[in-house]
Amino acid sequence: MKKALRIVAAILAAGSIIFWAVTGANRGWTKTSVPKTIVDQVTGIEGVSYEKHFVPGVDFLGAALLGAGVLTGASFLFRSGPK
Amino acid sequence: MKTRLITLVLMALTCGVLAAPQTFDFKDPKGINNAGFKLDAPLESINGSASDVSGTVTFDSENPGATTGKIVVATASLMVPNSMQRGHMLSDKWLDAAKFPEISFEAKEFKNVKTDGDNTTADVTGTFTLKGISKELTVPVKLTYMKDKLGDRVPGQKGDLLVIRAGFTINRGDFNINPGQYEDKVSDTIELTLSIAGAAPK
Numbered sequence: 001m002k003k004a005l006r007i008v009a010a011i012l013a014a015g016s017i018i019f020w021a022v023t024g025a026n027r028g029w030t031k032t033s034v035p036k037t038i039v040d041q042v043t044g045i046e047g048v049s050y051e052k053h054f055v056p057g058v059d060f061l062g063a064a065l066l067g068a069g070v071l072t073g074a075s076f077l078f079r080s081g082p083k
Numbered sequence: 084m085k086t087r088l089i090t091l092v093l094m095a096l097t098c099g100v101l102a103a104p105q106t107f108d109f110k111d112p113k114g115i116n117n118a119g120f121k122l123d124a125p126l127e128s129i130n131g132s133a134s135d136v137s138g139t140v141t142f143d144s145e146n147p148g149a150t151t152g153k154i155v156v157a158t159a160s161l162m163v164p165n166s167m168q169r170g171h172m173l174s175d176k177w178l179d180a181a182k183f184p185e186i187s188f189e190a191k192e193f194k195n196v197k198t199d200g201d202n203t204t205a206d207v208t209g210t211f212t213l214k215g216i217s218k219e220l221t222v223p224v225k226l227t228y229m230k231d232k233l234g235d236r237v238p239g240q241k242g243d244l245l246v247i248r249a250g251f252t253i254n255r256g257d258f259n260i261n262p263g264q265y266e267d268k269v270s271d272t273i274e275l276t277l278s279i280a281g282a283a284p285k
Contacts, residue, residue: 027126027127028126028127029126029127029164029168030165031164031165032165034164035130035132035162035164038115040113040115040236042232042236042244043227043229043232043236043244043246044246045116045117045246045248045278045279045280046115047114047115047116047132047278048117048132048134050162050164058126
């Protein structure tokens with residue numbers, strides 16, 4: 001159990017860091033939609049439309065690493081199996 | 084003599100009609116009209132926009148300083164990239180969109196009017212209403228009159244366009260949006276921009 005928790009924690013930590021990095025390493029808050037600028041060719045007005053797109057931010061990364069830390073901490077509550 | 088008089092009267096009437104103030108409707112069928120807002124915050128600034136803009140403006144190309152009108156933004160159309168932040172923003176803790184569904188600016192007086200061709204800049208004094216609180220503000224605006232350009236934007240329609248651009252700042256505390264609170268998380272100052280085009284079909 002101890003080993004299983006630590007493996008899950010490691011996967012969670014590594015997975016979240018990789019996911020955060022490959023989705024752009026957004027150092028701001030998590031975005032659930034992304035603004036896209038649209039320009040009216042006649043008037044020159046710039047408008048904004050939002051497209052649903054999940055971009056993890058540092059809050060997502062922090063929560064995932066916190067979860068991994070909790071799992072690692074919990075693993076210490078279990079005794080090591082017989083060697 | 085009589086014919087000449089009638090001709091003169093008709094010409095005067097025609098010119099009068101052409102020079103008459105036009106009413107521009109700012110409900111945008113293309114959905115590009117928008118009001119933007121920006122608040123400084125730790126980590127990153129909060130940037131958003133509202134797309135549900137409506138209202139009418141009466142504009143006379145011969146006398147831009149006499150422009151009047153009211154622009155309304157639907158509070159519920161305010162968007163930010165984070166859905167949780169948006170929920171908080173529209174809740175009764177912040178803007179209370181259910182109770183105060185509209186944000187508006189009603190122009191009353193134009194000052195420092197400068198016209199160069201189809202472009203007019205001015206300082207507009209009017210009533211800005213947010214979260215049910217109205218305050219008089221003076222806002223720098225730029226008006227661009229685009230004669231006979233409606234058809235280019237909305238195929239099949241004839242008419243003129245009026246583009247309004249404005250940028251100004253307000254303090255959220257002045258409008259009872261958590262005055263004096265959470266200023267370490269969200270700045271008191273809000274930068275607002277308006278980029279809208281209105282149509283006057285003929």
